[in-house]
Each structure stands twice: as C-alpha cells, then as structure tokens.
Amino acid sequence: MRSLSAVVCCGALAAALVSCVQKQERPAPAAPGGERRLLPPELAQRRAMPAVPPDSVLTLIAPSSSYLPRWKTELEQELERRASGAGGLAAADQYDDYRNLNIDKFSITKPPTTAGIRPPAEYEPSQAYLLHWASYSQTAWKALFGSIVKGAWGVVPVLMIYKDASHKAWIEGELASLGYSQSEMQDPKNIIWWEHATNAIWARDYGPVSIVDSPTSGSPTLSFVDFRYYHARQHDDEIPADLAKDWGVNDFRPDLDYEGGNFMSTSDGLCAATKGVLYYNLQYSQSAVEQIFSDYLGCQASLFTATMKGGVIAHIDMYAKFASDTEMLVGEYQASQDATNKAILDGVAQLFASTQTPSGKTMQVTRIPMPNHTGALPTLNTWRTYTNSLSLVGPSGKVVLIPVYSDETTYETAALAAYAKVYPGWTLVPIDSKVIIPGQGAIHCITMQIPAGTKAKMETDPLDLCGSTEFECVKEVCGNVPAEGCCEEGILKYCSKSSLKYIDCDSNPQCGWDSAKSLYNCGTAGSADPAGAFPLSCAVVKDAGGPEGGYPDQWVDPCGDIPYQGCCEGETVKFCQSGQLKTLDCSQNPSCGWSASLGGYECGTSGGTDPTGKFPRACPGFAPDGGPDSGGADTGVPDSRPLLDSRPATDGADGGTSGDGGDDGGGGGCGCSLAGKPRPLPALPLLGLLLLGAALIRRR
Numbered sequence: 001m002r003s004l005s006a007v008v009c010c011g012a013l014a015a016a017l018v019s020c021v022q023k024q025e026r027p028a029p030a031a032p033g034g035e036r037r038l039l040p041p042e043l044a045q046r047r048a049m050p051a052v053p054p055d056s057v058l059t060l061i062a063p064s065s066s067y068l069p070r071w072k073t074e075l076e077q078e079l080e081r082r083a084s085g086a087g088g089l090a091a092a093d094q095y096d097d098y099r100n101l102n103i104d105k106f107s108i109t110k111p112p113t114t115a116g117i118r119p120p121a122e123y124e125p126s127q128a129y130l131l132h133w134a135s136y137s138q139t140a141w142k143a144l145f146g147s148i149v150k151g152a153w154g155v156v157p158v159l160m161i162y163k164d165a166s167h168k169a170w171i172e173g174e175l176a177s178l179g180y181s182q183s184e185m186q187d188p189k190n191i192i193w194w195e196h197a198t199n200a201i202w203a204r205d206y207g208p209v210s211i212v213d214s215p216t217s218g219s220p221t222l223s224f225v226d227f228r229y230y231h232a233r234q235h236d237d238e239i240p241a242d243l244a245k246d247w248g249v250n251d252f253r254p255d256l257d258y259e260g261g262n263f264m265s266t267s268d269g270l271c272a273a274t275k276g277v278l279y280y281n282l283q284y285s286q287s288a289v290e291q292i293f294s295d296y297l298g299c300q301a302s303l304f305t306a307t308m309k310g311g312v313i314a315h316i317d318m319y320a321k322f323a324s325d326t327e328m329l330v331g332e333y334q335a336s337q338d339a340t341n342k343a344i345l346d347g348v349a350q351l352f353a354s355t356q357t358p359s360g361k362t363m364q365v366t367r368i369p370m371p372n373h374t375g376a377l378p379t380l381n382t383w384r385t386y387t388n389s390l391s392l393v394g395p396s397g398k399v400v401l402i403p404v405y406s407d408e409t410t411y412e413t414a415a416l417a418a419y420a421k422v423y424p425g426w427t428l429v430p431i432d433s434k435v436i437i438p439g440q441g442a443i444h445c446i447t448m449q450i451p452a453g454t455k456a457k458m459e460t461d462p463l464d465l466c467g468s469t470e471f472e473c474v475k476e477v478c479g480n481v482p483a484e485g486c487c488e489e490g491i492l493k494y495c496s497k498s499s500l501k502y503i504d505c506d507s508n509p510q511c512g513w514d515s516a517k518s519l520y521n522c523g524t525a526g527s528a529d530p531a532g533a534f535p536l537s538c539a540v541v542k543d544a545g546g547p548e549g550g551y552p553d554q555w556v557d558p559c560g561d562i563p564y565q566g567c568c569e570g571e572t573v574k575f576c577q578s579g580q581l582k583t584l585d586c587s588q589n590p591s592c593g594w595s596a597s598l599g600g601y602e603c604g605t606s607g608g609t610d611p612t613g614k615f616p617r618a619c620p621g622f623a624p625d626g627g628p629d630s631g632g633a634d635t636g637v638p639d640s641r642p643l644l645d646s647r648p649a650t651d652g653a654d655g656g657t658s659g660d661g662g663d664d665g666g667g668g669g670c671g672c673s674l675a676g677k678p679r680p681l682p683a684l685p686l687l688g689l690l691l692l693g694a695a696l697i698r699r700r
Contacts, residue, residue: 067134068200069439070261071313072230080231098234099471100564100576101599105241106471108255109462112223116214117298117458119225120451121267123324125393128192130203130448132161135170140435146178148390148443151401151429153180155394159192159450161203161239168193196242199233202441204317205259206233207448208240208251211298213458222453223250225296227258228471247455252462254296255473256281256289261315261445266325268359269300272352274307275504276314278491282500283474285538286489300358305348306506308341312373312383313440319345319370320352321387323422325361328352329387332367345370368418369411384408386415388433388442391423392449398426403433403442469559469576484529485520486538487511492520493538512536565610566601567619568592573601574619593617 072080079093099106129152133145149158162168175185184190200206208224215221226240244251257280265271271293278286286304293299307314319331330349333342353365371384389402400423404412412430419428433442466473478495485494492503492511503522505511510526513519513536520534528536559576566575573584573592586592586603593605594617601610601617609617 067136067439068202068233070202070205070315070441070445072232076230076232095231095234100469102238103469103471103564105238106228107253107468108465108470108473109251109253110465111254111292111295112211112250112252112298112459112462114213114458117211117223118214118267118269119209119211119263119265119271119297119299120453121265121322121325122391122449123322123393124267125395125452126156126449127452128157128159128450129390129392130159130161130207130450131446132198132201132203133171133174134201135167138435140432142174144431144433144435146174147429147431148401148447149175150178151431152390152392152399153190155397155399156392156449157188157190157192159194161194161196161198163197164195168195194243194246196239197235198239199236201446202236202259202261203448204261204441204445205229206236206239207260208243208450209260209263209297210449210451210453211252211296212451212453218454220453221249221456221458222247222451223252223458226251226253227256227260228253229257229259248457249455250458250461252296254292255465256284256292259315260448261313261317261441264316264320264322265297265299266322266357268325268357268361269298270303270355270357271297271299271301272303272305272316272320272322274314274316275304275491276307278304278489279307279314279502279504282493282502303351303355305351306344307504308344308383309507310338310341311381312341315445317388317444318383318385318440319387320348321389321391323391325357325359327364327366327422329368329418329422330365331370331385331387333370337370337372341370366418366422369414371405371408371411371415374408382438383440384437385442386411386418388444389419390443390447390449391426398423399429400426401429401431401443401447403437403444404430405434405437406432407434467559468561469563481538482534484518484534486534487520487526487536488538492522494520561620563615565599565615567615568601568617569619573603575600 079095131145131148133149134141136142152158160171162171172182172185176182180190206229208226211223211225212220213223224240224244226244229237241251241253256277258277262273262276263271264273277289278284281289284292289304290299290302293302305316305320308319312318321329323329330352331345332349333339333345335342349365349367352363356362368386371386373381373383384403384405386403389400391400392398400419402416402419404415416428416430431443436442436446464470478500481493481495481500483495485492487493487505490505490509490511492505494501494503505522508522510524511520511522512524512526513529513534514521514524515530520529520536528534559581562574562576562581564576566573568574569592571586571590571592573586575582575584584592584603589603591605591607592601592603593607594600594610594615595602595605596611601615
C-alpha cells in the first residue's frame, strides 16, 4: 500500500482532504421543517473549501511531486464514487454543490443543429492555443513553460490563463527573463491574457474541443464542444463554458466523461480515440458514443483503438498523431523494450493503415520510436512519449513543439527524423519534458489549440438535453446489466456493488458464458447462457426514455423548472437535488423564504424572496409524483444480486466503475486513464484517510 505521505504533505492539507472524503452522514433528527438534508450547518465553509487543491501534493506518483497528475488520483476516484451513490454511499458533495449553483455552465445540452459542422485538425490554422503557466518555482518547470511560449512565439498567440493579478505579474517576470518587453507581452498578437481559477495544468483534457461550420463563402464560425471533466476539478471543468461566454460563441455539452487528450481528427472528419472513452462511459454502447461524436463534433467516421497495458493512461496522444489527412505517426516499441505494448501498437498501426478517411484517402503510417519507460515507484512507470507534441499553424509559419527527455535520449534522433518526414517544411522545436512526464503528459497535454474561426454564435444557444438542473443525463447505474454480466464489442460489462464494471476481453478472447462460474467472462468460446436467462448482448437501459444504446432525444426532468435553489409553494419548500424533486414542510418552522446564507429557499425565514430576482419565490405549476422527501442524503440502492467478483484480476480486469482512473475523459491520456483500466483502489483508502484525519482534526 502506498504511503500516505504521497497523498498528504502537511496537516492543513490533510485536514482539508479528510473533510472532502468524510461520508456525508444523516444528521440527527431536526424539528419538523428543519435543515435541508444536503446542507449541514458547515455548508458555507464546505462550499468555500477549494476542490482538490490546485497544485497540491495529491499526485500519488512521488512524494517530491507538487502537481496534480493527468489522471484521477485515487482520492479523486473515491470522491467521485461516493458522489455517484455507488454502494449506497452518500451522493452529494461540495463539487455537486458547485455545479448545481452554476448549472448554466454544466447542464447537458442538445447537439448543434447547424449542418456541416466538423472538428478542425490540429494541423489546420489556429487563432490561439490555451496554456496555464503554473507558478512552479523549480527551474525545470520554468524552462518547460518558457520553451513552449518561446517556441510558438510569433506563430500563434498563447491564450494565457492566470488566476489573479499576482500570478500574471509572476508570469510577466518569467517572460521578461526570456527577453520579452512589456509591450510585446500586452500585444494580443503574442499573448491573450485570460483570468480564471484552475485546479491543474492539463489544458488539453479540460479545454474546449472546437468545431466550425462549413460556410459556402467567408470564414467559418467557431463553437466549443465541452465534455464533462473530473468531478473534483470543477474549475477546470467550467473553463470551456466561461471562455465561450467571454468570446460569444456556442458551448455544446454532451453527456460524456471525456478528455481532449484522447481525441484527434483529420480535416475530413476521421475521429480517433482509444477504447478508454468506452471503458469510462459504460452507460453507453459503442454505437451511442459514435453517435455522440457525430452529432456534437461532426465526425464522419470514428475509430477506437486499443489501450496500452501496464498503467499508462488511455489517451491516444500518448502513442499516435495525425500530421495531415494522409500522414500520421504511431509509436513503436522494440520487443526488448516492451513486448506486450509492441504487439498492441503494431496492431494500432495496422488498423490505421487499413482505414480510409471519409474522403477516400489512405493513411500512410510512419512508425516513431517509443522512448524507454522507467519505474518511479514499484507500482508506476514513467511512460515517455514522442507523439505528445503540439503542432500550430499561423499566418507566419508552421511549428511543431516536440517532447524530448534529457534523461533518456536513446531514440531521440530517430524520433526527430520521423517528424521531419511527416512534417516537411515545418519548424521542429524539441523541448525537454523530463519534469512533466511522470504525470503522464507532456507538451500536448498542457496545451489546447483553438482553430481559426469567427467568434460569433453559430446558432441560438442550445436547449438542455435532460433538464435545466442536470449535469449528467444517463446516470452511471447498472440499468438491466446483471451481476452475471453481458458482452458488447469485446467488452464484458457486469454489475457489482451497484456499479457498472468492465473487463476488456481483447487480450483474452472471447467474451461469452462461463459455465463453470455461471456468468459471462473473458476467455470463453463466445457463446450465450445456454439456459437463456442472461442474454449475451448488453442492452443498457436508461432511467428515462431514449433509444436503446443511444442517448435521449427528450428527457423527462423530475424537477421540471424547479432549480436547486428551490421555491415556495405555500409553506412547502421545493428544490431539485441530484436530479430529484425534494420538499420540506415549513408548517412547524415558518416561513418558506429566501435564506441568504444558504443561497436558496428554506424554512425558518422571514418569508422573503431572492433579492436578485433570479429565483422567484413562487414555484411554477408543477405537481411532483410521490410524497415529501423523508430526509437524508440520496443514497445508491444496495445491490441485491449476488456479488460475482470471481473474474480473473488480469490487466484490464475488474476495471472498476465507469470513470475511475484516467485524466482524459475516457480515462486516459492528458488526464489519464490507466492502460485500459482504472487503477484499483488500495485496501480501505477511505478508512486510512479518516484515521489520518482523526489524528489531525476533531469532527465537528
């Protein structure tokens, strides 16, 4: 088990972390019409408490590290699991509070209706690239960020995220040390300054994925596609919505956990990702994910590739890169380096070589060496990559910023030769990325290009897909997938402890019925249950509406138009919590009215209304089904089926609940999902944190 020193560096941080993960207990019975279950007395402090703190020592990669890695840390996985209600745990936390209070940034929207949308390729012209230059004091970090800015200077301006005036001044000081004047720094042709809070540096994963329309004349119009990012990194997750608002462009938000490091496309609409996006969105079938890619991004065809094994994030930018509509790089290991992942990447290369793009072009695949990976801890390797580069095209030139590693140069010359072959006429800029690669990301992972396009609304702002109070449509529940499991596209899905889990059978085919264990498993003949009780094919059932295997065209919102902040119907408070309509009876604790401390309607007030006028006191005409809320935080429903966890725990087995592990939306890449499977939680991680917290803080 990892030392807790890798998680907590000081008592104050430990206290905050333990406070984050303490199970939300049902409060003692209150007077009728008393305090709202979701909102204990310490709510104001709990809401004010930062998310998993920016740049904290929560890396779980090495005690000396000082930044959040690209993947979800084990603590973040536990927080997300609890927030989902898995295993009957409390389903609300401060991250849900934040999203509910800012639902206009997080609610799921319908896809674009504009015809001819497409995701521009990275090798097309860009108007800016996103970068959060963190104020790390180490020389190596300063050199990394400075080299990125210097390498792209004069080609494409950097959209520089800074958290406050002092942070901006610090960055300006670093730029001055590189020889840039104040006038150059304030010139938007070089730097576009943008103030925003962040949790981490992985702009590729949380930044907007851009789309443009296809006008018959003139420049295209820019819009953003805003995938759902990590639960405990809410400031990162809101960046696309806030940037869209500031720039005056549309922000389309699909119901998908996904990171930008696991996405790449050609200019004619071939989109590619690893199967990580399927592993971490088990509530959807592969065809449903393909449909989301088509509807929101304009992908004409989608390719899902294998993930590497051994703990590497499941992002495609760790081993592949499109250089043009007909040229690409795919990583290559020697058998002496890594025989297992050599076979996987050889298969990926063959897949791309045999695939035609939507316009009928054949992809020429150039193999690029994969650097040696080395151990940082017994359970984690440093996974180096040369494909995690950034290519930028501007009015004055074309540049590729390429990660290299001063501590591992064996294949560097060959890698740069591969770039020269597929990027003829481009300026190639090698940048030492030794300091950042332990977080499983390099240059590509901390940048996000924004393509050329007019900053304007492509269409009227999209309507909510599944209700104005929802930041998740299809809940991550088992649906009708039983503990015995079922098979879909080579992936075994099964229900365990009220959570949907998976095993990728690619390395141990086929998915089918295991008569000895009376369940579906990998390594079988691929047949169905002979008794017919459990179908071979998965059919994931949605909570409400929508075609099987797809996502809902219309969603019946249990809350109607009643928001999280609530409203009053006589002496009854109505409010929306975790997608369900809840009520509080104020007859014994009048009156129903606005609570400034709560930021919503509550019992025991003077009966006033929201002074801003944003949330009316009177509820809209809506008759809920069922009776008043009986109290307590929402909990998951305990699974009454047998817990069949006897499947082999091989690499990729028992991958955990959807969404565990990767930083990259489908769990990998720049924000990483681990080698096709989330890293299992260590034994009793929550208990360990609570025991630590008991020594540091006293329960309230």
